[in-house]
Amino acid sequence: MARKRLIQAINEALHEEMARDPKVILFGEDVEISMFGDTAGLHDRFGPDRVRNTPISEASLTGMAVGAAAGGYRVVLHMMFANFLYTGFDAIANQMAKLRLMTGGQIELPITIVAGYGGGRSTAAQHSDTPYPLLMNLGGLNVAVPATPRDAKGLMKTAIRGRDPTVFLEAGGRGGESGEVPDEEYLTPFGEAAVGREGTDVTIVAIGSMVRPAMRAAKLLDGQGISAEVLDCRTLVPLDEDGILRSVAKTGRLVVVDEARDRCSAASHIAAVVAERGFGSLAAPIRRLTVPDTAMPYAPVAEKHLLPDREKIVGAVKVLMAGSAP
Amino acid sequence: MQQNSDKAFPNRAPTNGQLLSMFERMLTIRRFEERLGEDFHAGKLPGGVHLYIGQEAVAVGVCAHLDDRDRIASTHRGHGHFIAKGGDPAPMVAEIYGKRDGICGGMGGSMHVADVSKGILGANGIVAGGIPIAAGAALAAQLDGDGRVAVCFFGDGAANEGVLMESMNIAALWQLPLIFVCEHNGFSEFSPSDTVTAGKIRERARPFGLPAELVDGNDIVAVWRAADRAIDRARTGQGPSFIEAATYRIRGHLEAEAHFLSRSYRSEEEVERWRRNDPIDRLSRHLLSSEICSEAEIAAIEARIQNSVEEAAAFAERADLPDADRAPGLMFAGPAPGAA
Ligand SMILES: Cc1ncc(C[n+]2csc(CCOP(=O)(O)OP(=O)(O)O)c2C)c(N)n1
Ligand SMILES: [Mg+2]
Numbered sequence: 001m002a003r004k005r006l007i008q009a010i011n012e013a014l015h016e017e018m019a020r021d022p023k024v025i026l027f028g029e030d031v032e033i034s035m036f037g038d039t040a041g042l043h044d045r046f047g048p049d050r051v052r053n054t055p056i057s058e059a060s061l062t063g064m065a066v067g068a069a070a071g072g073y074r075v076v077l078h079m080m081f082a083n084f085l086y087t088g089f090d091a092i093a094n095q096m097a098k099l100r101l102m103t104g105g106q107i108e109l110p111i112t113i114v115a116g117y118g119g120g121r122s123t124a125a126q127h128s129d130t131p132y133p134l135l136m137n138l139g140g141l142n143v144a145v146p147a148t149p150r151d152a153k154g155l156m157k158t159a160i161r162g163r164d165p166t167v168f169l170e171a172g173g174r175g176g177e178s179g180e181v182p183d184e185e186y187l188t189p190f191g192e193a194a195v196g197r198e199g200t201d202v203t204i205v206a207i208g209s210m211v212r213p214a215m216r217a218a219k220l221l222d223g224q225g226i227s228a229e230v231l232d233c234r235t236l237v238p239l240d241e242d243g244i245l246r247s248v249a250k251t252g253r254l255v256v257v258d259e260a261r262d263r264c265s266a267a268s269h270i271a272a273v274v275a276e277r278g279f280g281s282l283a284a285p286i287r288r289l290t291v292p293d294t295a296m297p298y299a300p301v302a303e304k305h306l307l308p309d310r311e312k313i314v315g316a317v318k319v320l321m322a323g324s325a326p
Numbered sequence: 327m328q329q330n331s332d333k334a335f336p337n338r339a340p341t342n343g344q345l346l347s348m349f350e351r352m353l354t355i356r357r358f359e360e361r362l363g364e365d366f367h368a369g370k371l372p373g374g375v376h377l378y379i380g381q382e383a384v385a386v387g388v389c390a391h392l393d394d395r396d397r398i399a400s401t402h403r404g405h406g407h408f409i410a411k412g413g414d415p416a417p418m419v420a421e422i423y424g425k426r427d428g429i430c431g432g433m434g435g436s437m438h439v440a441d442v443s444k445g446i447l448g449a450n451g452i453v454a455g456g457i458p459i460a461a462g463a464a465l466a467a468q469l470d471g472d473g474r475v476a477v478c479f480f481g482d483g484a485a486n487e488g489v490l491m492e493s494m495n496i497a498a499l500w501q502l503p504l505i506f507v508c509e510h511n512g513f514s515e516f517s518p519s520d521t522v523t524a525g526k527i528r529e530r531a532r533p534f535g536l537p538a539e540l541v542d543g544n545d546i547v548a549v550w551r552a553a554d555r556a557i558d559r560a561r562t563g564q565g566p567s568f569i570e571a572a573t574y575r576i577r578g579h580l581e582a583e584a585h586f587l588s589r590s591y592r593s594e595e596e597v598e599r600w601r602r603n604d605p606i607d608r609l610s611r612h613l614l615s616s617e618i619c620s621e622a623e624i625a626a627i628e629a630r631i632q633n634s635v636e637e638a639a640a641f642a643e644r645a646d647l648p649d650a651d652r653a654p655g656l657m658f659a660g661p662a663p664g665a666a
Contacts, residue, residue, distance in 0.1 A: 035586060036586075055514065126450075299425070
């Protein structure tokens with residue numbers, strides 16, 4: 001075990017997978033110099049055939065990922081900021097997510113799209129989106145949103161070795177979290193939520209960058225006599241529905257914390273699943289803590305106001321506890 | 327045919343008065359941006375800034391031909407376009423400070439400075455995002471039929487986005503009053519242009535029938551003249567043109583880059599070579615050697631600008647923060663007045 005930052009853990013996974021399988025190739029804008037550090041050293045180590053700096057041409061890059069994967073390669077495509085997924089969205093939505101079905105299962109697309117997401121750093125509305133709800137809705141994409149360095153590494157490896165396209169979203173600024181990363185090789189399975197902390201009174205389901213404030217909120221609540229269980233989704237597609245339902249069956253209460261905009265958020269989906277399949281175990285209404293349906297403003301006061309944080313989570317849990325039979 | 331038709335268009339040169347006012351505009355951009363760079367490094371700005379230092383002659387030489395009714399679309403490196411097009415630098419600085427009195431109420435920041443009353447449709451955080459917006463503004467101008475034009479500024483990196491090709495085709499097909507201005511500053515972020523760009527960018531315009539020319543983007547007179555020809559064509563219903571301005575980005579891609587880059591991507595000698603080709607120095611030497619103005623007059627301009635920089639920075643520092651809950655109410659204009 002060693003303490004590493006999330007970005008370092010991702011970098012390690014990329015190094016190890018490229019060393020392990022010569023069919024893994026990686027391309028994207030400025031992946032050579034690596035602005036975020038996640039692709040650092042790959043170009044020097046694996047050479048310009050397998051690691052390529054590209055022009056700013058997102059619509060082609062996403063389409064080329066499809067073609068190269070169909071041509072037998074395992075593609076890692078770095079899209080820099082998640083907002084630029086929109087620029088390359090056509091091939092993601094119309095090709096990547098659909099080709100397997102349309103060809104009757106003939107085409108397999110082992111593609112991992114990497115992008116930084118989320119707000120909180122005054123990068124304004126075109127560099128701070130949290131677009132996983134959109135990706136979840138396409139149907140044909142796995143969506144991984146790691147919260148810890150350990151999971152980031154394990155999920156990246158699972159994505160690269162997988163047979164289907166995965167969008168791997170790395171929490172930007174605040175996501176440079178540190179944590180223990182095992183030395184030995186491991187894979188983190190898709191579709192299994194991690195229990196960040198066990199509890200009995202309320203389940204807090206958190207996604208990506210929201211896991212840390214959720215854990216801190218749980219700690220604070222603990223001191224006030226409220227026992228919160230924190231679940232980290234790790235992947236949104238596939239989603240660990242059973243794991244979430246098991247936890248809610250135990251606690252009877254659910255708060256979902258999500259950095260996406262409220263309308264059709266991942267939290268909305270999770271709430272719907274629990275309302276449909278776990279209604280009987282609920283002692284209180286489900287609470288979603290999301291971002292209002294607005295573009296991200298630049299000014300820090302206005303941005304902070306929108307984002308869920310420890311205090312808002314604690315507040316939501318308390319309202320839930322107060323409004324329901326103990 | 328297009329290549330030769332330039333002869334039918336004006337071959338004017340800027341007057342001395344125009345040169346002087348362009349000098350002042352360029353220096354205004356320079357001094358404001360130097361201040362923004364300092365403010366960034368002093369931790370006074372909430373977000374990052376992409377500085378236009380070294381490229382001022384492009385925005386100023388083009389915008390000298392425009393008035394408030396003409397529209398421009400800009401880039402992530404947009405402060406220069408904003409000031410060149412007549413935007414007031416003080417609320418621009420306040421915007422970058424994230425203040426309520428900022429030109430966008432503190433909601434957009436550096437990458438989104440806009441003043442619609444001045445025909446500045448905005449900087450843009452999406453590379454090449456401004457190109458079709460300008461094409462749409464050119465369509466609106468064409469429909470209005472009043473001689474207005476639209477200009478899109480974009481980088482050499484943006485020229486590799488397919489949307490440029492699509493916009494050139496439509497603009498040529500519909501003969502839109504649009505001027506494509508590609509600012510070739512040598513880099514696409516940290517990649518030298520020639521490592522990500524095949525061929526010559528201006529050549530991409532020619533198959534569409536667009537008159538396309540390469541100009542020395544650090545020579546204000548050359549830029550002014552190329553823009554004069556292109557804008558004259560657009561105003562007189564003769565369709566779009568393409569200008570590739572060769573220039574250089576003196577500062578980093580963004581001011582924060584030294585904090586996260588593990589190595590440099592260009593040589594100090596290269597930067598130094600371009601510093602010696604500074605567009606503002608070149609113009610001031612010309613103004614002095616041609617006796618268009620005196621050292622004293624230049625010093626007076628400099629003092630005036632310094633003063634406005636100080637005032638703008640003080641204004642920005644003093645200004646209030648926006649209300650924390652400002653954003654949601656700005657998302658929709660709401661129903662039309664009188665609508666149910
Ligand atoms: C669609 C999109 N892709 C990528 C980026 C990231 N990015 C910001 S600026 C830039 C380079 C732009 O180069 P160029 O167009 O030459 O403009 P310059 O920065 O040189 O002024 C890139 C890749 C972005 N903002 N938008
Ligand atoms: Mg450039």
